[in-house]
Amino acid sequence: MSYKTLPTSAPALQMDSLAPALKVGNWVSGAPLASFQPGKLYILEFCGTSCDGCVGAMLKLIELQETYKDSGVEVVAVAAHESAASAGAARAHLDAWLAQFKKLNFRVGLDDTGTMDTLWMEPSFSVEIPQAFVIDRDGYLAFIGHPDDLHDVLPQVLDGTWRTSAQAKAAERERIAEDELRPRKEALKKQIKGKIVAAKEIEDWKTALAAIEEGIALDPDNLLVRQQHVHLLLHKMHDMQTGLPALRQWSRDAINTKYELMLTVAFFQLFYPAPLHRLWHALYVHRLNPSELKGIAALDLLAQGWRKHAVWREESGRVEDWRKRLEGTA
Numbered sequence: 001m002s003y004k005t006l007p008t009s010a011p012a013l014q015m016d017s018l019a020p021a022l023k024v025g026n027w028v029s030g031a032p033l034a035s036f037q038p039g040k041l042y043i044l045e046f047c048g049t050s051c052d053g054c055v056g057a058m059l060k061l062i063e064l065q066e067t068y069k070d071s072g073v074e075v076v077a078v079a080a081h082e083s084a085a086s087a088g089a090a091r092a093h094l095d096a097w098l099a100q101f102k103k104l105n106f107r108v109g110l111d112d113t114g115t116m117d118t119l120w121m122e123p124s125f126s127v128e129i130p131q132a133f134v135i136d137r138d139g140y141l142a143f144i145g146h147p148d149d150l151h152d153v154l155p156q157v158l159d160g161t162w163r164t165s166a167q168a169k170a171a172e173r174e175r176i177a178e179d180e181l182r183p184r185k186e187a188l189k190k191q192i193k194g195k196i197v198a199a200k201e202i203e204d205w206k207t208a209l210a211a212i213e214e215g216i217a218l219d220p221d222n223l224l225v226r227q228q229h230v231h232l233l234l235h236k237m238h239d240m241q242t243g244l245p246a247l248r249q250w251s252r253d254a255i256n257t258k259y260e261l262m263l264t265v266a267f268f269q270l271f272y273p274a275p276l277h278r279l280w281h282a283l284y285v286h287r288l289n290p291s292e293l294k295g296i297a298a299l300d301l302l303a304q305g306w307r308k309h310a311v312w313r314e315e316s317g318r319v320e321d322w323r324k325r326l327e328g329t330a
Helices: 054-067 087-098 115-124 147-158 166-201 205-218 223-236 240-257 260-271 273-284 290-297 304-316 323-327
Strands: 026-029 041-047 073-079 107-110 131-135 141-145
Touching: 026 087, 041 054, 041 115, 041 147, 054 073, 054 147, 087 107, 115 131, 131 147, 141 147, 141 166, 147 166, 166 205, 205 223, 223 240, 290 304
Parallel strands: 041 073, 073 107
Antiparallel strands: 026 107, 041 131, 131 141
C-alpha cells in the first residue's frame, strides 16, 4: 500500500543509525512501552487496517514472536495512518481489525499524531506498509524492510553477524535505491488520480480513459487501476470489444496473485447487468443491428455458436427460425 509522497534526498535513517524514540500515546493491545530497553531486540512493524499485505505480515510476526520469545525478541506493531473522523473511531476500527488475530502475542499501538511517521517512516524513505524496523540490543538499527524478509535476517541479527555482512550492506543499498524512486512515482500517481477524478466528474470518458491508461503504464501491476479501466470500458463507454479482453486478462492476473478482493470485483464486473444486458438486447431484441452484430462476431471471448449466429444474421439480414426445432419437426 502506498504511504505518502516524500522529498528525495539521502535517508537520515538507515542500518546502523541510532533508533529513534518510541512515541506512541495509545496502546491498543498489551502493556504500554515507553522506550526500547537495552539488551533486548525489538521488531517494530508499521501496519494498517486498510493495508492489503498487513494481515499476512501480522500472522508471520505472531509466529516469529512465538519462535523467538525466549531469545529476548519483542515484536511491537504501530498503526500510524488510520483514516477516521476521530481518535476514538480510529481506535474502534483498529480494535475490530485486531480481533481476527486470535493468537496475538505482542503489543499494538495507535499513533494518530503523525509523530511516528516523522521519526521513522519519513527519514528512512519508507513509503509503503507493512514496513519492519529491527532494533538491535545496542539500540541501533539492524534492518529496515518488508516483514517477509525477517525469517532469513533475524537469526543473523541474533548471532551478531548480520550488520557487518556483505549481504546486509547490499540489501540496504538496494532498499535505499528503490525507495528513492518511490516518492517520485507516488507524486505521478497522485497527479494521474487527479486527472481521473476531474474527468469522471464531467463524464469526459475519453480523457478519463487516457489518464487511467497513463496510470497503468506507470504501475502495470496495480490491479485497482486496471479495475477502473475495465469498469470504464464496459459500463461507461460500452466498449465490449476492448473491455472484455481487458476483463479477461485482469481476472487471470487476480487469480495468479490470489488477490481475493480483486476476484470478487472481477466476478461483479463480469455479471454486472450492463455488458450482458447489451449482448442479450442485441441477440433477442434489436436482432439485426449491423454494428452490434459486427461487434459480437469479433468478440473472441464469446462462444463460437453466438459469434456464428451474429455473422449469419449480418450476412443474410435474417433471424434464425427455431420453431421447427422447438416443435421437434426439424
